[in-house]
Amino acid sequence: MSGQRVAGDAAKGGVSRRSVLTGTLAGLVAPAAMSTMTASAAPGAPGAPGASGRTRRITMYAESLPGGQYGYGLAPGEATIPGPVLEMWEGETLEIELVNTTDRRLSIHPHGVNYTVDSDGSPLNASYNEPGETRTYVWSTQTQYQAGSGLWMPGSAGYWHYHDHAMGTDHGTEGVRKGLYGALVVRRKGDVLPDRQFTVVFNDMTINNQMAPNAPVLEANLGERVEFIAIGHGDMFHTFHLHAHRWADNRTGMLEGPNDSSQIIDNRDLNPGESFGFQVIAGAGVGPGAWMYHCHVQFHSDAGMAGVFLVRNEDGSLPDGAQEALDRYRDHQHGGHANH
Structure with a gap:
């Protein structure tokens, strides 16, 4: 199963995997969201002012699929395995309203980005969707920044992923096995975008x-x-x-x-x-x-x-x-x- 690409502000090229794009760096093609860091402090660092206020909001739907499988989608009836590619630019925040249309407990848990315990997506932190429940998860990113003594803290840019963390067990083992997963890409300003x-x-x-x-x-x-x-x-x-x-x-x-x-x-x-x-x-x-x-x-x-x-x-x-x-x-x- 596969999806199609969906861009925010602009897009080009034929991309086989559905994606989400936004931000002033658009016009290049990539599912994403974007923002820039302030000159004096790094987003996500203690006391830092954070990104420039750029926030992307999307709604995702967790749905049952044929054969006892499950998937994430960007609209009702459009769930796929893997789910849509979610893409951000360093410094941006992404708010995901997850609608659980199934009769199973599930969630969405990211790798590589910042989130609070409320958006952890794990039963450990009571962060999940009950059957039929809608819940908002907030992910943020940061650019590289100098931490002192000539050392630098890494930014969020990378090829990451997201997945269920609540179906079947507290680790989402059944959800992952049955298709609740997808790609998460965080771009850095200047990155080359694909066709x-x-x-x-x-x-x-x-x-x-x-x-x-x-x-x-x-x-x-x-x-x-x-x-x-x-x-x-x-x-x-x-x-x-x-x-x-x-x-x-x-x-x-x-x-x-x-x-x-x-x-x-x-x-x-x-x-x-x-x-x-x-x-x-x-x-x-x-x-x-x-x-x-x-x-x-x-x-x-x-x-x-x-x-x-x-x-x-x-x-x-x-x-x-x-x-x-x-x-x-x-x-x-x-x-x-x-x-x-």
Whole structure:
């Protein structure tokens, strides 16, 4: 299941994952919210004046889905697995009104941003939605700031995620297993925004709660800037591997200059609770085609933890051999044996 992109002030490009965008840095494309820090103090620091007052307010709906699954959506009847990409700019505050349309206790808990105990999303702090209840969760972000003695405190920018923390157990184990999760991206001023954006979640032995040959086929045209947001959930060790494309192992996945010594990788651990993101130029140096992405733990990929990154020709047409590759993927008997 997937959603579509929804922008706030401005947007461009075809993005496969629904996103939320706002702020004066818009006009670039990215789900988000934004604000700037004051010159003298850092938002979130003790006694700091906080951001410039920019607050983004959205409503999300937690809904039951077919097959006993659940999802988050931005409108009634639009819940997906994963949920919509929520995106902010450093310094911004995001207020989320969560409407629980289900008959189960659930919540929304973020990684990487600031929140009070009332917005923790955990039963420990009595922060959750009862069946049918509407509750507001408030997340804030901060820019980098100098803490003294030449040291700096980090900002909130990064590829994070959100998930349920209340269904089934006080840790939301059932909610996460059944699809209540999504990507949270915090941008820094000057970050490059993508043409297309995909969320890939390794959840137990599934990808976005699906297995091959039904795992997502992610599509882009040759030369487009594509952003991957990778998230790990469940109880198992995984690695994320993307064929024919590589990225820098840092915050953005891109080198900051010719002397940036960040390691260039095409495979990275993706364990429960971990998340990272990166951008690639689709087909750069390798051309269009059906490129695999998968868990590189061998018995995991054999069992169906594999999908396809389909890079079409620049005009959107299928490149030679791509349809045949897709047919092989869909016809493959995962579990270590082929049909033929």
